[in-house]
Amino acid sequence: MSLEIAGIFFAEALFVTVMTCRWIILVKGNRMFAAFASFFEQMLNVLALGMVVSHLDSPIRILAFGLGYAVGSLSGSWMEEKLAIGYIMFQIIASPESKIPEILRNAGVGVTVCEAKGNDSAKILIVSVVRRRWAGQIAQKIEETDSHAFVVRTEPQALKGGYLLKSLRAANQDAIRTMMK
Numbered sequence: 001m002s003l004e005i006a007g008i009f010f011a012e013a014l015f016v017t018v019m020t021c022r023w024i025i026l027v028k029g030n031r032m033f034a035a036f037a038s039f040f041e042q043m044l045n046v047l048a049l050g051m052v053v054s055h056l057d058s059p060i061r062i063l064a065f066g067l068g069y070a071v072g073s074l075s076g077s078w079m080e081e082k083l084a085i086g087y088i089m090f091q092i093i094a095s096p097e098s099k100i101p102e103i104l105r106n107a108g109v110g111v112t113v114c115e116a117k118g119n120d121s122a123k124i125l126i127v128s129v130v131r132r133r134w135a136g137q138i139a140q141k142i143e144e145t146d147s148h149a150f151v152v153r154t155e156p157q158a159l160k161g162g163y164l165l166k167s168l169r170a171a172n173q174d175a176i177r178t179m180m181k
Contacts, residue, residue, distance in 0.1 A: 016072025036106035
C-alpha cells in the first residue's frame with residue numbers, strides 16, 4: 001500500500017510538472033512539442049487518478065494526490081525558470097552620460113537609444129531584447145553600471161528582424177558569455 005501511495009504522489013507530481021512546462025511551451029509557440037508532451041502528461045494523469053478513484057474511501061490516497069499536485073506546481077515553475085524559454089525586453093531610462101549602451105554593445109547585445117525628457121532633466125531611453133536566460137545577468141550588469149537607472153523588463157509576444165537575430169549567432173553569444181563572467 002505505501003508503494004501505491006508513493007506512486008500516486010510521484011505520478012501526480014510528474015503530471016503537473018509536465019503540464020506546467022507544456023503550457024508554457026505552448027504559449028511560447030511550440031505547438032508540436034506541446035502536443036507530444038501532452039501524450040505523456042495524460043498517461044500520468046490517468047495512472048494517478050485511477051489509483052485514487054479506485055479507492056475513494058482512502059483519505060491517504062487523496063492526500064498523496066493533492067500533495068503531488070502541489071509539489072508538481074512548484075517543480076514545474078522551477079523547471080520553467082531553469083529552461084528560460086523566450087526573450088526579455090529591457091526598457092531603461094538613464095541619464096545621457098550613462099555607460100549602459102556602451103557596456104551592452106561591447107557584449108554583443110543589440111541596443112537602441114532614444115533621447116527622452118524626464119520630469120526635471122534630459123534622459124535617454126535604452127531598449128534591448130535578450131534571451132531570457134541572460135536577463136538576470138544583464139540586469140545585474142545594468143545595476144552595476146548605473147544603479148540610478150529606471151529599468152522595466154517585459155516579455156515580448158513576437159519578434160521580427162532587428163539586431164537580436166544577428167546577435168544570436170555563435171560569435172555574439174560568446175561575447176555575451178564573456179561579459180557575464
